[in-house]
Amino acid sequence: MEILARELLRHQHLYHVLARPEISDAEYDRLLDELLRLEKRFPQLASPNSPSRRVGSDLDNAFPERPHTVPVLSLDKLYQPEAVAQWLRKTATACGGAVGFAVEEKIDGASIVLYYDRGELQYALTRGNGLVGNDVSDNVRTVAQVPLRITEPAALAVRGEIYITRRDFERYNAGLPEKYANPRNLAAGTLRNLKSALAARVPLNIFAYEGFFAAGGRDHMEVLARLRDLGFRVNPRLGFFSADGERRRRARALFPEIADGPLEDVEKYLRLQAEGRRALPYDVDGLVLKVTDLDLRQELGYTAHHPRWAMAYKYESPQAASRLLDVQVQVGRNGRVTPVALLEPVALSGSTVTRATLHNQDYIDMLELGIGDQVSISKRGDVIPAVEEVLEKSEQQPAIFKLPGRCPFCRTPLVREGAHHFCRNEECPERRRRALAYFCAREQMDIETLGERTIALLYEKGWVRCIPDIYEFDYGRLQGEEGYKERKIARIRESVEASKSRPFARVLAALGFEGVAGAVVAALIDHGYDDIDKISETAAREGWEEFAAVEGVGEATARLLVEHFRKPRNLETIARLRRAGLRFRAESASRPRLDDSFAGQLWVITGSLERFTPRSLAAEEIRRRGGRVAESVTGRTTHLLAGATPGSKLAKAEKLGVEIVSEDEFLARLGEH
Numbered sequence: 001m002e003i004l005a006r007e008l009l010r011h012q013h014l015y016h017v018l019a020r021p022e023i024s025d026a027e028y029d030r031l032l033d034e035l036l037r038l039e040k041r042f043p044q045l046a047s048p049n050s051p052s053r054r055v056g057s058d059l060d061n062a063f064p065e066r067p068h069t070v071p072v073l074s075l076d077k078l079y080q081p082e083a084v085a086q087w088l089r090k091t092a093t094a095c096g097g098a099v100g101f102a103v104e105e106k107i108d109g110a111s112i113v114l115y116y117d118r119g120e121l122q123y124a125l126t127r128g129n130g131l132v133g134n135d136v137s138d139n140v141r142t143v144a145q146v147p148l149r150i151t152e153p154a155a156l157a158v159r160g161e162i163y164i165t166r167r168d169f170e171r172y173n174a175g176l177p178e179k180y181a182n183p184r185n186l187a188a189g190t191l192r193n194l195k196s197a198l199a200a201r202v203p204l205n206i207f208a209y210e211g212f213f214a215a216g217g218r219d220h221m222e223v224l225a226r227l228r229d230l231g232f233r234v235n236p237r238l239g240f241f242s243a244d245g246e247r248r249r250r251a252r253a254l255f256p257e258i259a260d261g262p263l264e265d266v267e268k269y270l271r272l273q274a275e276g277r278r279a280l281p282y283d284v285d286g287l288v289l290k291v292t293d294l295d296l297r298q299e300l301g302y303t304a305h306h307p308r309w310a311m312a313y314k315y316e317s318p319q320a321a322s323r324l325l326d327v328q329v330q331v332g333r334n335g336r337v338t339p340v341a342l343l344e345p346v347a348l349s350g351s352t353v354t355r356a357t358l359h360n361q362d363y364i365d366m367l368e369l370g371i372g373d374q375v376s377i378s379k380r381g382d383v384i385p386a387v388e389e390v391l392e393k394s395e396q397q398p399a400i401f402k403l404p405g406r407c408p409f410c411r412t413p414l415v416r417e418g419a420h421h422f423c424r425n426e427e428c429p430e431r432r433r434r435a436l437a438y439f440c441a442r443e444q445m446d447i448e449t450l451g452e453r454t455i456a457l458l459y460e461k462g463w464v465r466c467i468p469d470i471y472e473f474d475y476g477r478l479q480g481e482e483g484y485k486e487r488k489i490a491r492i493r494e495s496v497e498a499s500k501s502r503p504f505a506r507v508l509a510a511l512g513f514e515g516v517a518g519a520v521v522a523a524l525i526d527h528g529y530d531d532i533d534k535i536s537e538t539a540a541r542e543g544w545e546e547f548a549a550v551e552g553v554g555e556a557t558a559r560l561l562v563e564h565f566r567k568p569r570n571l572e573t574i575a576r577l578r579r580a581g582l583r584f585r586a587e588s589a590s591r592p593r594l595d596d597s598f599a600g601q602l603w604v605i606t607g608s609l610e611r612f613t614p615r616s617l618a619a620e621e622i623r624r625r626g627g628r629v630a631e632s633v634t635g636r637t638t639h640l641l642a643g644a645t646p647g648s649k650l651a652k653a654e655k656l657g658v659e660i661v662s663e664d665e666f667l668a669r670l671g672e673h
């Protein structure tokens, strides 16, 4: 097993790092199968760094916190090549002139620190707050370019950047149900994947850029060469600048492809790299310049925040930089918890941003975001601002923000489902208030006089605690409350009264049942569920399959519908609203049923019709005669009404042997009515 493991790791390195395989894939698979067979038989002998660990596991990962042996500090940043060149000259002078600078690409990925001892990878930590990171070892072990074993017996810490190429990102992201915004987020998200078997599917890469050896080597270039010789992937796109020709010769001897020159050449090099960065297969957000002499590094030391011996040259100033002041925990009407970033106000594409969404705990963990951190903000699709990245960790409160264990409004313990946390207490005052606000909002019942403030007042007073209360409360009692004069109260009464004439579709959506919104409501009504009683009756006999048969209603929503319309509380809400005079039948349902001449028929309509515009008028005629109408042609379709320029539905209907009916023929079938 030991010999096989060593041999397989050697071949992985040849293939994934050096791109110089010595054996065929089939031969490799044969060796791996043999090892897997032995590990299955003798699991107690399997090494935690076995090459079989590359494929990951289906067990849930835990990401315990561990301290870094050397704190991971952030770098000082400059945005202009001339300013960087000036920093370089100043630093060289401070070192007495005899100094060399390495220039490395700043890859836009996720930072990682790998800890080795006795030649084995012990664990891998995220950057975290710089002092403490999360142990993501099992996921990192699946990255084929990360050496699991090395020929260095002493303790060694290696810093690197895990990234995905733009091409792999496009390809992999396309298949994900929830898309990542950019390659960096995908790389960082993968390191926190709960199952390492899933992480193993993401084609991640690593570049190592810093090594902390127990002994020997007082120069960064030697450290990089040593890492490379131990099997780490070191970025070959490397620059070295020094006034000292002898130092440059030594750097060239270690890295024959290095770009080197005197200090005066640095500015030109920075500009060339910035111009050429789009041609690289991965995202680079800048360059890092480092003093290479490790003793000089110690002499130069650190400011309160950064090493004095290194500088980041960032290609673009962030879209907007701000500071995270606090995180507001919002609870929606269905109990879903959303963390919202409260930011120091910052101008961004024409508006002032003070809040940004943080989605959920996973997103916060991926950013390793804590209160007080400097962050960069972007506007996606120019609508909702998002926190993109932590630019610098706060010194004061270095922790990563965690959602509270309990709902901040009702103290019920939060439950996690999928990526989100939920307050499951239906009596939660915040959920109730949100449900009322949703019901009254412009998109739903449009009761404009019941804005957030009035609802909050009515709720606090205990006057309006649930939706039917809106129609049963005597608004005259508002008299005497600050800001509620007779005229205002009259206007509230009027708009509440006016809302009673909103169509059924809007009433149904306004109830705010989870999963029952615009498109689902429209689909239900279109397919004959145009009366609340029809929905309740189907739910009462647990007919979720009938709901699921409706085009546009999935199984999950169908089951939710049954659940919603069996709950006594919801049925009582509907009964009270009905008594108040709200509409619980669609207009089409109130048109009289004519006859049963289309009973048992399932129609699909395609093409444009001369006498029925919109086409829904034709659909209505079918329904008035007991027929049903669907959106797409399936095995259950009985008739296709084909107008002018029919689409692909016609071909499909012909293939399935569905009866094709022209508009004239249709008119004839409608008969005397």
Ligand SMILES: [Zn+2]
Pocket: 331, 407, 408, 409, 410, 411, 412, 423, 424, 425, 428, 429, 430, 431
């Ligand atoms: Zn709650």
